[in-house]
Amino acid sequence: MTGAGSVVQVSVYPVKSLAGRTVREAEVGPAGLVGDRAWSVVDVTTGERVTVKSTPEMGEVVATGDDEADTITLTEVLGRPVRLQRSGQPQVDAAAVHLVSRRAIARAAAGDVPEGCSADDPRANLLLDLPEDEDERSWVGRTVRVGEVEIAVTRTPKHCLGVYAEVRRPGTVRVGDRVEVLPG
Template identity: 60%
Template sequence: MTTGRPVGRVEEIRIYPVRSLAGRALTLAEVLPGGLAGDRVWTVLGADDSPVRPKEAPALRDVEPTGDPSADAARLTELLNRPVRLAPSPAARPDVAPVHLVSRQAVDRAAAGEVPEGCSAEDPRANLLLDLDGDERAWVGRELRVGGAVLRITRTPKHCLGVYADVLAPGPVRTGDTVLLV
């Protein structure tokens, strides 16, 4: 069992079943080697098979997926006034870390005006919202035990709040779980 120094707790868990759409809050999630189970498993594609992103279609962020890819695609086609479809997301993407963590403190800093361009303080689109003692940006290269999972903090995102992490040991994470800096 990995031990460490308590530095906070899990305040909220979110998955985003469809990339670019709204997320879903959970009280329990299974952290797998590729990230949280059910997270970003579908991608919205346009008629030319290129991904449709909120940068070009901001309304996407407010759409809650139903879990039915056909129904979601039909709803998005109507909303965007152009044909789209949902396709399974690639299993591995070198530009995306498996887990995105952000602290309540980072959200508060962003609300006070310290926010990277292109990032929303209201919805940092993180998987784990943490209430921390300290600044998660200082933990790049370190390991965290969050619930039953062990994560290595790999980098800060260029376009958003918080930090990205790779999964060293899969396991369950629950709201209220202690976060340990290993």
């Protein structure tokens, strides 16, 4: 087992494409952080999903958890009637958990940014503080323990910083939790 750092921030994105909320701890289930990307925004007129890719101003709105208030705010910001729709499963694009280290953000600030990625808002669930000799990209194919949660790191994102992972053992993650790369 290799000590690889600690969790410095936990973020949940209740509504897909909206800004996230920073929390002290979060439950992690088989599909990822509980409540993460549990809702999507739908255009009332067309019935189609509205995303930050087509409507960048969505990324500035922080979901409050009050569906009615969030719907009113989004309708005002977007200038068209929208509604929130609960998703059966979290609306993740690639994996249950997205991890990014402070070092990855520093590399991005120095110009090492994947095309289409926002270094200002990597939209990660877990922000990690890692030792200088540790790079989360080397964890692909490995199992990592974050507090009491175990995740299998599956790949590096094409258009984001950090790594994507699937949940092997659910539990709770907290700010300050130790991050360890397991042997094997």
